[in-house]
Amino acid sequence: MLTPATPDTLAELKETLPPDSFRTDTAPYLTEPRGRWAGAGMVVAPRDVDQVARILRHCNDRRIGVVPYGGGTGLVGGQVMGQGPAPLVLSLERMTAIRATYPSESVLVAEAGAILADVQKAAQDIGRLFPLSLASEGSARIGGLLSTNAGGVNVLRYGNARAQCLGLEVVRPDGTIWHGLTRLRKDNTGYDLRDLMIGAEGTLGIITAAALRLAPQPTGVGAAMLAVPSPAAALDLLALAQDRLGDGISAFEIIGRQGLDFLTEVGPAFKAPFADTPDWMVLIDIGLPTGLAPDAALEALFEVALARELVTDGVIARSLADRDALWHIRESIPEANRRIGSVSSHDISVPLSQVPDFIVEGGKRLSRIGDFRINCFGHLGDGNLHYNVFPLRGQSRANHEDKRAAVKTCVHDLTHEMAGSVSAEHGVGRLKVGDLERYGDPVKLAMMRAIKIALDPHGIMNPGAVLKGLTND
Structure with a gap:
């Protein structure tokens, strides 16, 4: 069982970490952009990978949950723990260095706290392009983007975040460091641990740096x-x-x-x-x-x-x-x-040929629940729709709070029927844990649980995110 982070936790960490590692104003770290999730916890902001390792080793020994925090822009509650013993929130905001650039290799090595816009600028400075692009690029950080395998507007040409990463540096729950910052395009020496960590949402370890693949700048x-x-x-x-x-x-x-x-x-x-x-x-x-x-x-x-x-x-x-x-x-x-304020927002994907049918059928099914305005937009090139449901003009989402669950279920059921995904690019977080259980393949879920238990036997990493009801001790 996990134990809460307390003032004693910080006092013990202060014996091994510098004073500027600690945050007294914790409020900004304990909510998410839509205001639907709020949590508790102590906040620590390490400067380097060795400090991250010390923190995780300390928390693992004491069974204290750790919630990684990047730019705080996630929309599925992955960065906020609202239930259970108060965790230690580990912010990567001070690990912002561009460690190295390799123009001839089209590679850039950045720490996990580097803001996406700054990484784009660093690539531009050496005549290259880092093509990951999304609305929150002025505040989203590389570690969080990789941890959620973020998409954005350029997926059609360049792929998701996973496709733009060659290697990782990761601190495991026990404080050991995987030095996987390879710049190789080809390496078939066993399991691809990079792809395992990307998209894991901080449930298997903390990404502290990444070797990023760059592209030529279009003329x-x-x-x-x-x-x-x-x-x-x-x-x-x-x-x-x-x-x-x-x-x-x-x-x-x-x-x-x-x-x-x-x-x-x-x-x-x-x-x-x-x-x-x-x-x-x-x-x-x-x-x-x-x-x-x-x-x-x-x-x-x-x-x-x-x-x-x-x-x-x-x-x-x-x-x-x-x-x-x-x-x-x-x-x-x-x-x-x-x-405007949505009744329910959905980040879904379906096979490209199903997109037109999904849009038509979605409107029909929602009309049986109530009168809504639907704002459908998104990345048609990869089948990813932002299918968001809003109250009629003059009303607020509070008028439809009793229908929110039904709206979400309606949209996600249709997505599943059309062989789609209820989380296209924002991750599972805590918001969609139940959806993963409802729609996920049982064998896949069993494999995911086995991996989680093997790599995080005490269950300290981002407890409650991605997988439901997992007790390791």
Whole structure:
């Protein structure tokens, strides 16, 4: 059984850690962005991997739970422990160094507390691109992004966080350090422990540094917002774009009219791309090598798509400012969602061919529960939809709190029926532990539990996250 972190815990740690390792204002570390989760605990912020090792060794010996904390941007409660003995919250905020860059290898080594935007800048400084990109990149940290195998807008071209990592440095629950910061592209010496740690959400150990794979910077970039008659047409447009542009497509986002209506209602302010907002739009972003003109490629795509009745209108960015304005729309939708206040938000994925059917069937099923506004948008290129359900205008989510569980179950049941995932890119955390039990393959869950017990026999790492009701002692 776990024991709580107490002032005595901090007093003992102060004997081996410098005074600036401790946080007296713990409130910012004990809540999450949506305000649905709150916890308790003591907070410590180590400076280096050896200090992390000392902390874990201390907590493992005393059976004190440890909750890793990155940028605090997670939306599934993985960084907040609301039940059980108060844990020690271990923040990586001071481990922010870019340890090394290898331009000829297109590799960068960063500590887990490095903010994503700073890693992107470090890659840019050596003429490379770190392509992981998402709305919270100004505050999300590399350790948390790897621990949740974050996605973002460029998954279609570059893959999830897992695909952008070559090696890891990890502190195990007993305080031993795995020095796995390899820069090798090929290494078949046994189990792939890197992939085991990525996506584990801090339940098997703490990532303290990563060797990150970089990409060439595209010479020419471009973007277009295209009006499509339906999600099915958007899917056909994706296939057409891939046939014509191949790996030149960096992102392919579907956006529903409701997203722009929310921006008009509550902001942030934006420049409307169309005089009359269509029901469905696609934002396509491309990056091409030297000698190819993005504008011309997008214009040619639009002409063919128009002839095939896959698009009805379009706006092609003629400058970087135009491109930024189009992306501002997409990146502002989550903030508008937050201001409206959702009844229930869902990060799901289904096979690409199922996306149009999911959108139609989801609306039908939710109408049986109540009257809602649905804001559906996301990464069509990889089948990941942010399918969020909101109250009607003039109401608040509090008016529908009694329907929240039914809404969530409705959406997730449909996702499962269509061979999808109820957690596409945000992780399981504590919010979706029950969903993993409900929809997960029993054999997979048994294997996960066996791994957890083998690597964390006392169950101190992020207790209650990912796996349900696991008692190791």
